[in-house]
Amino acid sequence: MERSPPLLRSVRVLSGILLIVWLVLPLVPLVVWSLARGWRYPDLLPDAWTLRAWDYALSAQSGVLPALWTTLVVAVCATALAVLVGVPAGRALGLHAFRGKALVEIAILAPVIVPGIAASFGLHAVFLSLGLTNGIAGVILVHLIPTVPYMTLVMAGGFANFDPGFEAQARSLGASRWQTFRHVTLPAIRPGLIVGALFAFLVSWSQYLLTLVIGGGRVVTLPILLFNFASAGRNDLTGAIAVLYVLPGVVVLILTARHLSGRSAALVAGLGR
Numbered sequence: 001m002e003r004s005p006p007l008l009r010s011v012r013v014l015s016g017i018l019l020i021v022w023l024v025l026p027l028v029p030l031v032v033w034s035l036a037r038g039w040r041y042p043d044l045l046p047d048a049w050t051l052r053a054w055d056y057a058l059s060a061q062s063g064v065l066p067a068l069w070t071t072l073v074v075a076v077c078a079t080a081l082a083v084l085v086g087v088p089a090g091r092a093l094g095l096h097a098f099r100g101k102a103l104v105e106i107a108i109l110a111p112v113i114v115p116g117i118a119a120s121f122g123l124h125a126v127f128l129s130l131g132l133t134n135g136i137a138g139v140i141l142v143h144l145i146p147t148v149p150y151m152t153l154v155m156a157g158g159f160a161n162f163d164p165g166f167e168a169q170a171r172s173l174g175a176s177r178w179q180t181f182r183h184v185t186l187p188a189i190r191p192g193l194i195v196g197a198l199f200a201f202l203v204s205w206s207q208y209l210l211t212l213v214i215g216g217g218r219v220v221t222l223p224i225l226l227f228n229f230a231s232a233g234r235n236d237l238t239g240a241i242a243v244l245y246v247l248p249g250v251v252v253l254i255l256t257a258r259h260l261s262g263r264s265a266a267l268v269a270g271l272g273r
Contacts, residue, residue: 027246033239053236057244064225064241071205071221072248074136078143078204079197082151085144086196087189090155095164108152111145119145120213127214134216142214143207147200154199158192202249 033039034053036046057064093105111119123142124133132138166188170180186193208223217224222245230238 027243030239030242030246033235034237034243036236036239039235053240057237057240062237063220064222064244067220067222067225068244070136070219071223074140074143074211074219074221075201075204077140078147079200081140081144082147082200082204083193083197085148086151086155086200087193089148089152090157090192090196091159093152093156094159094162105153105156108149112149117209120209123210124213133214134218136215136219139211139215139219139221142210143204146207146210147203150199150203151196154192154196155189158189158196162188198252201252205249 032046034057035049035051037048037050037052039046056062089108093101123145127133127138127142132141162185166184167180170184171177175183206223207221208227211219211221212224215221215224222241226238226241226245229241
């Protein structure tokens with residue numbers, strides 16, 4: 001196995017450290033605000049520190065913990081549904097060439113391209129006629145509109161490098177459809193599946209406008225609560241809620257990072273079982 005030169009390894013380590021610093025640096029003011037009794041320009045640090053904002057954010061009166069739970073339920077459900085829709089759609093786009101394929105890809109990207117506020121009010125009329133407004137079910141379904149495109153296109157890229165001949169070989173050797181999917185297809189598409197699901201989760205987690213319009217203010221998620229406190233000028237509470245808002249995404253990224261790095265030998269491992 002060829003090893004990287006020491007200089008190249010040093011550059012990679014330095015690049016990784018700079019990337020981490022670049023990603024973490026914007027979070028530092030949020031943490032400081034959440035612990036500050038008051039922080040005024042041009043002071044580099046607050047004059048006094050307090051846990052008052054955290055005490056209130058974690059109390060029952062703030063509504064933060066129920067909003068956190070609602071956000072998590074909506075994001076997980078929307079991600080699961082996006083996977084169910086995106087995997088077969090991505091397989092069709094990645095493995096098959098057909099007339100009008102470019103138009104289908106454009107149609108899939110349309111929810112991402114169209115301005116969110118215009119799409120939200122158009123969707124509100126549709127969901128209102130279906131009786132899906134002001135409830136968590138409608139919010140979960142409307143989150144599929146921005147999440148499914150990411151899931152589908154990521155999976156289309158994954159299936160574009162997949163050889164369905166491996167599935168045919170497994171079936172010819174007596175494997176069932178489930179065994180073929182579990183030991184051949186799934187290991188091959190696992191990196192793309194994880195990336196797509198991660199994108200879908202984070203996109204759903206961060207939705208504000210769609211949740212507000214379809215939920216009608218009755219489905220309170222962290223983005224809505226965060227905007228309310230920020231609009232009220234409560235910087236300390238905004239900082240505390242923002243830290244809670246960012247943490248799940250960071251945790252998900254850390255848990256999935258080992259699946260996203262390096263060259264995957266998943267297909268070989270799957271065929272060898």
